Amino acid sequence: MVTTHSLGFPRIGAQRELKKALEAYWAGDIQATELEQLGHDLRQRHWQIQQQAGIDLIPVGDFAWYDQILEWTTTLGVVPARFGQSASLPVSLDTLFRMARGRAPSGTPAAACEMTKWFDTNYHYIVPEITPEQQFRLARESLFEQVKEAQAQGLSVKPVIPGPLTWLWLSKGDAYTEGAGDVRKLALLERLLPVYAQVLERLKALGVEWVQIDEPVLVLDMPDAWLSALKQSSQVLADSGLHILLATYFGSVQEHAVLLGQLPIHGVHIDGVRAPQQLAPVADALRADQILSVGLIDGRNVWRTDLDAAHERLQSLHKQLGERLWLAPSCSLLHVPVDLSFETELDAELRGWLSFATQKLDELRWLALWLGGKDDEQTRQFLAQQRAAVQGRRVSARIHREEVRQRLLEAESISLDRPPFTQRIASQQAKLKLPAYPTTTIGSFPQTSDIRKARRDWRQGSLPDAAYEKAMRAEIEQVVRFQEDIGLDVLVHGEAERNDMVEYFGELLAGYAFTQNGWVQSYGSRCVKPPLIFGDVLRPVAMTVGWSAYAQSLTAKPVKGMLTGPVTMLQWSFVRDDQPRETTCRQLALALRDEVNDLEAAGISVIQIDEPAIREGLPLRRADWKAYLDWAVDCFRLSTSGVRDDTQIHTHMCYSEFNDIMEAIAAMDADVITIETSRSNMELLSAFEDFHYPNDIGPGVYDIHSPNVPDVEWMVGLMRKAAQRLPAERLWVNPDCGLKTRAWPETQAALKAMVEAAASLRQAT
């Protein structure tokens, strides 16, 4: 027999039940008890799905009201002083929500904690804030309550906890100026580890046997001091007497194989999809009393697993390890949709190529049974079906397009260079005549329920095309008039017609498919439905020209055309795994290049190509950065290099630390970059300053994730800070990101205040 387990299951619900309940609670429409009940029901349902799939050890602790790191941060009692948390009381759900969003139904609003990307995924976690004096205490009981809940359902539970090194690595504090790996953070371990010990003791008392300690930081470039700390923390964890499974994912831990075999832990999980080369060396290095859990079912993508290939890879390991070999998905299933059975509109062929969280657990079970020697009719039937689907995809005529291949070849001779920035900005300024500190927004305006309802009715066929178009045009007109009224300089059309900045384009491009219900949590209650790139990408029709040209026809001010860049399209889609990501990205870049050129021809003189995911796509190991950045930058330039000098190219980035990729950002050579900086108090600008970034920059002056309206003086102060770091004549004034998640009242107030801030800055110069 081969033991199976899962590292985590999506918590949002197949129909986004958690999202809906959270938003209803925040809006005051339901009480906390109703929300708690929904959470309870969802957990039960998800455990049941896993149990029915035959998974041996069911994860508990992967549920989170907002984010799993925030759950753990509050469990450790780490609450920044501004939230007024008493050192002796438990941390309440509303305090957790205030940390995440700045406000909750009860408690005083305060600045939300920073949010950033979870490794190289499109999931965002809430950054723990720590100080050198940080105290830790067990401040929430939810993990233990959930273990009891699961046990009451008769399940074999395996609690899942962020490891001490990962939690510390991801945390931030003013004192830790050296970034994530700042070794001074390790001094906190002495106070942190006793709380881990306390948690494990409580779990042991509940009869738990195995605990999964997530240490994905081990796949990063880990300094030695942190590896020594791993020895220290493993000892404390093992002293609990529980079986510790150290879980790693998203990369390789091969270089730590010997160390892993020396630690007093009882097992290691490794990602066999991202880093199959590590299987043998890690297996060889483990002791005879350690298990090896291998993830060969991809937790980051939606294609059906080639079980023949997986089985072949595992056979020798199984011979070597016997029952010490466990199987699991490669990482938590948080990053894939819940259940393919809701996809009733996908054509049968395409649907047959896919596997969502629920189906992945089935794959896991059959793989384990097959490996364990089961050879009955049912197993054979499942494997035959699986084989046919995988093979069918491989040979399908829908994947390759000769015209795309040809175009890629021709694209090799396209120049990626534009004339120098100084020359371009002069011609742009002559045309646009913008004031100092020009104001703009990042693109989207509030996606009201009226807009979403209109789109739903249109999709369901109850709203005709013409009526939908009319409704969207009315929305665009309102957005344009509002921006003119308050005196913004470069306007946008507001992106009302977009369900999402990636999915919208995916729906219009050939080679893409999209789901009805393939929701994946992005942060908190916010979800995305990543489209699927299954074949060569081609742009059959213009995607945005009609909307942008209409907006421009309403005003004499410049309206920015708004596109999602090739790297972000790639990063936020489920991508084909039968060709290099780079090739798919070049196909996307060519489609976008056509759109950029068409926008220019339609009279749009400012075009923004958003690349918020360029940093997220950075490989986790430094050694792999250059190759990625080279093609990522090339793709951006391929999209943009076809325009005239006086057409101004903007780009936008958010949720990222930029220090690491300044050279690449500069090489993208956008005329203007707007970036998220306000939550970090302009800290992120230091990278641009140190690099002497030459082109225009709009550092975001207010956080769009919070409904709190920013103060004029505060924004002026932020811009003054920016002007100390960068030449004032290069600066723009804009929010951190798009406004789609905001409501109109706060949007109006915030943008008016922002325009006022710009006016005050201009007066002072």
Ligand SMILES: CN1c2c(nc(N)[nH]c2=O)NC[C@@H]1CNc1ccc(C(=O)N[C@@H](CCC(=O)N[C@@H](CCC(=O)N[C@@H](CCC(=O)O)C(=O)O)C(=O)O)C(=O)O)cc1
């Ligand atoms: C900028 N960000 C994005 C990321 N990834 C993306 N793929 N897209 C992004 O924009 N990653 C980084 C950040 C993360 N930020 C966000 C911000 C906001 C959202 C978000 O608001 N998501 C929406 C879903 C968006 C969507 O697809 N909307 C559809 C369907 C809407 C819907 O639920 N319709 C209802 C009817 C509604 C009604 O009647 O009121 C229905 O069909 O039942 C649409 O607009 O058509 C969310 O709600 O979570 C995500 C990431």
Ligand SMILES: N[C@@H](CCS)C(=O)O
């Ligand atoms: N243009 C997009 C960028 C989000 S990162 C928006 O405004 O929503």
Ligand SMILES: [Zn+2]
């Ligand atoms: Zn953004």
